[in-house]
Amino acid sequence: MKKIIKNGTIVTATDTFEAELLIEDGKITQIGSNLLAVGAEIIDAKGCLVFPGGIDPHTHLDMPFGGTVTKDDFESGTIAAAFGGTTTVIDFCLTNKGEPLKKAIQTWHEKAKDKAVIDYGFHLMISEINDNVLKELPQVIEEEGITSFKVFMAYKNVFQADDETLFKTLVTAKELGALVMVHAENGDVIDYLTKKALEEGKTDPIYHALTRPPELEGEATGRAAHFTGLANSQLYVVHVSCAEAAEKIAEARKKGYDVWGETCPQYLVLDQSYLEKPNFEGAKYVWSPPLREKWNQDVLWNALKTGQLQTLGSDQCSFDFKGQKELGRGDFTKIPNGGPIIEDRLTILFSEGVKKGRISLNQFVDITSTRIAKLFGLFPKKGTIAVGADADLVIFDPNIERVISAETHHMAVDYNAFEGMKVTGEPVSVLVRGEFVVRDKQFVGKPGSGQYLKRAKYNVNSQLTQNQTLSI
Ligand SMILES: NC(=O)NCCC(=O)O
Numbered sequence: 473m474k475k476i477i478k479n480g481t482i483v484t485a486t487d488t489f490e491a492e493l494l495i496e497d498g499k500i501t502q503i504g505s506n507l508l509a510v511g512a513e514i515i516d517a518k519g520c521l522v523f524p525g526g527i528d529p530h531t532h533l534d535m536p537f538g539g540t541v542t543k544d545d546f547e548s549g550t551i552a553a554a555f556g557g558t559t560t561v562i563d564f565c566l567t568n569k570g571e572p573l574k575k576a577i578q579t580w581h582e583k584a585k586d587k588a589v590i591d592y593g594f595h596l597m598i599s600e601i602n603d604n605v606l607k608e609l610p611q612v613i614e615e616e617g618i619t620s621f622k623v624f625m626a627y628k629n630v631f632q633a634d635d636e637t638l639f640k641t642l643v644t645a646k647e648l649g650a651l652v653m654v655h656a657e658n659g660d661v662i663d664y665l666t667k668k669a670l671e672e673g674k675t676d677p678i679y680h681a682l683t684r685p686p687e688l689e690g691e692a693t694g695r696a697a698h699f700t701g702l703a704n705s706q707l708y709v710v711h712v713s714c715a716e717a718a719e720k721i722a723e724a725r726k727k728g729y730d731v732w733g734e735t736c737p738q739y740l741v742l743d744q745s746y747l748e749k750p751n752f753e754g755a756k757y758v759w760s761p762p763l764r765e766k767w768n769q770d771v772l773w774n775a776l777k778t779g780q781l782q783t784l785g786s787d788q789c790s791f792d793f794k795g796q797k798e799l800g801r802g803d804f805t806k807i808p809n810g811g812p813i814i815e816d817r818l819t820i821l822f823s824e825g826v827k828k829g830r831i832s833l834n835q836f837v838d839i840t841s842t843r844i845a846k847l848f849g850l851f852p853k854k855g856t857i858a859v860g861a862d863a864d865l866v867i868f869d870p871n872i873e874r875v876i877s878a879e880t881h882h883m884a885v886d887y888n889a890f891e892g893m894k895v896t897g898e899p900v901s902v903l904v905r906g907e908f909v910v911r912d913k914q915f916v917g918k919p920g921s922g923q924y925l926k927r928a929k930y931n932v933n934s935q936l937t938q939n940q941t942l943s944i
């Protein structure tokens with residue numbers, strides 16, 4: 473059905489203006505004033521901002537980890553995402569050594585297909601590079617439209633790949649037109665430090681952070697960036713948590729390397745002291761990389777403001793406190809890593825970033841949507857408000873004040889990492905390809921309505937804007 477959105481303030485990564493939007497067949501077909509279309513439903517966005525749906529480039533839905541499986545799957549996870557103003561997720565498809573990539577991708581399609589309420593794509597984890605993998609990767613790109621590969625530099629004996637694999641992945645990605653994503657922590661040294669801590673009887677959640685110091689994130693980030701320069705390839709560093717890593721990304725970009733960085737809401741507003749909460753509650757805040765000393769938050773905010781970090785992912789990877797995080801009582805290495813963030817990603821950045829003057833409204837759109845669409849081959853279909861783009865839209869009340877709580881969130885977990893936090897701003901209605909998924913704060917979507925997205929190849933030239941000086 474045709475729709476006209478009236479009376480809202482349109483916000484893109486570059487502009488803010490008053491206009492009406494006409495939506496036909498899932499696309500934006502006109503932007504202007506006094507729009508008319510026979511039979512169109514009129515949607516009043518008075519007092520609200522209208523911006524492109526958020527794109528979450530970093531989710532782990534229905535993912536096995538540490539002997540358990542994330543609580544949110546593609547249904548609850550994407551419903552929660554929609555309530556938070558996200559209309560596309562790109563989830564990590566895990567692979568096992570020796571197994572065809574096709575099989576892993578099929579498994580991920582099965583997880584998502586009848587469940588997702590918003591659109592979705594996959595990144596592919598690379599655990600090894602051998603002749604079989606090299607033969608399959610061109611098909612992965614051409615047939616599946618998976619144009620980003622993920623290499624873990626940590627989680628020894630689980631996900632961790634060695635330097636040779638990372639370097640070969642960078643070389644291959646350059647040839648094929650894919651973006652290489654890294655979890656950058658030095659897994660070997662972390663392994664040594666964690667074993668030592670356990671031997672010394674240090675078993676509480678705080679030792680998760682103390683055995684993964686920022687130096688090891690900085691070192692791995694710098695190593696991956698050097699490899700990228702050497703391979704003349706392209707790199708995206710996920711979940712940057714600290715000054716050491718942000719500095720390495722800035723250094724690499726200064727040299728002209730094609731290196732990008734993502735941070736997450738938890739690193740912007742929570743800190744290491746949360747891991748010391750009594751009654752084992754610190755386990756709720758166990759992420760890898762870990763939460764850092766508070767001063768790092770200013771560094772991360774500044775890096776977002778100045779463009780040295782470009783995106784915000786949620787790293788959604790949710791486990792209940794009861795029964796799942798509790799697996800690590802008496803041994804912090806058994807606490808499943810990760811937390812429930814998908815729903816609050818945009819609100820945290822808006823409330824703590826835009827409202828507090830740390831970033832502009834247009835930067836907010838760029839960081840949560842436009843830049844991500846460009847990096848991951850979805851632009852201009854996704855990530856902007858323009859004629860011809862998908863009508864993935866958020867109607868957002870910028871003035872409403874509320875308190876984040878597990879009592880009211882839509883994720884399937886029994887706690888919220890931002891419990892009790894006062895925030896300003898909330899999505900009122902959210903549309904995916906012109907159809908409401910959330911309307912007046914009620915879920916009206918349908919599991920299985922989300923579409924799989926084949927993405928275009930990585931192209932550095934589509935990344936640059938007037939404000940950027942990266943010279944590749
Ligand atoms: N980040 C985290 O602690 N869990 C999810 C897996 C990962 O991204 O490393």
Ligand SMILES: [Zn+2]
Nearest residue numbers: 655711760761
């Ligand atoms: Zn990671």
Ligand SMILES: [Zn+2]
Nearest residue numbers: 530532787789
């Ligand atoms: Zn992750």
